[in-house]
Amino acid sequence: MATADTSSGTGGLEASIQYELNSGENAGSGLRTTLEFMVPFLSKRSSMFDLIALGVYTSVRSCGGPAVTIRAGRKDAMKKGKPGVPQPQDSVPTFQQQFERMGFTHEEAIQVTACGHTLGGVHSAEFADIVPPGSATNGLAALDSSTAIFDNKVVTKYLNVTTKNPLVVGPAVRINKHSDFKLFNSDSNRTMERLADKNEFRQACKTVLQKMIDTVPAGIELTSPTVPYTVKPVNLQLTLENGGSSPLLTGFIRVKTTDLLDNSIDSITITYKNREGRSTCGSRPCSITATTQRSSRGFDEIFAFFPIEARIPVSLGISSFVVTVNYAKED
Secondary structure (H helix, E strand, O other): OOOOEOOOOEOOOOOHHHHOOOOOOOOOHHHHHHHHHHHHHOEOOEOHHHHHHHHHHHHHHHOOOOOOOOOOOOOOOOOOOOOOOOOOOOOHHHHHHHHHHHOOOHHHHHHHHHHHOOOOEEEOOOOOOOOOOOOOHHHEEEOOOOOOOOOOHHHHHHHOOOOOOOOOOOHHHHOOOOHHHHHHHHHOOHHHHHHOOHHHHHHHHHHHHHHHHOOOOOOOOOOOOOOOOOEEEEEEEEEEEHHHOEEEEEEEEEEEOOOOOOOOEEEEEEEEEOOOOOOOOOOOOOEEEEOOOEEEEOOOOEEEEEEEEEEOOOOOOOOEEEEEEEEOOOO
């Protein structure tokens, strides 16, 4: 989104980077491999645009950072965008102009840079003048001492002058490519001193990363936040057995239990209708009951899975169903 121009409503997070990998502004194999990783998840309802935003949530949360809200509805660019990605050799006034164009205040420019640079590092393969070959393990000089943990060490190490951030110290200083230092120090470290508080850092990162992924071209209307269903069928299928005389319904019903006490759900009941849409199933009930088999945990949610295995008389069939969650009775 670094080439966004919020005053004209152009650019932003619109996936034009897929056409800009050879532009000279976007160095590093990680950009291409990230896009290639995301390609299998493209669909009519998930653009590359949306997947990149989802990648921010996933990468930050998997490293212990704050959760940003994900909204869909973005449309992928059909051509490359304008140039304008900040470069290490740029001056502070240039940085200010670039981030202002993106819609960030000077304070937010420092915040989003610190938040982004709590992870990863600088590669010698792309920036040999900053990280000379052989000077770093596997050719990667870390931006802070905890490269895969979302914390504020990129700030605290900078402030206590123990940082090894290659964009603050080292060869970059001599060639004026110490961009982190130039930006961090541009307000006499006032913003960085506030970010030295862990809670302040976390809240600031949540705010600016949200602003970053929600910076979209004019005319794009993002959906309401994407949240998991409370109850969701998973991998349901009908399989014909015995020569087609006995359909077997299998799969799972997933129930979100994040805010529930352990073992608070006793079972679930599926009440279905026959092929004619009626709730009559002869001498047998039009219902299936299941108890929990296992649970799983995402970054922010917990789910219980209820296995389904039921034979539906072929004479009745099944056209729809309703799931009822049966909570355990209190003692």
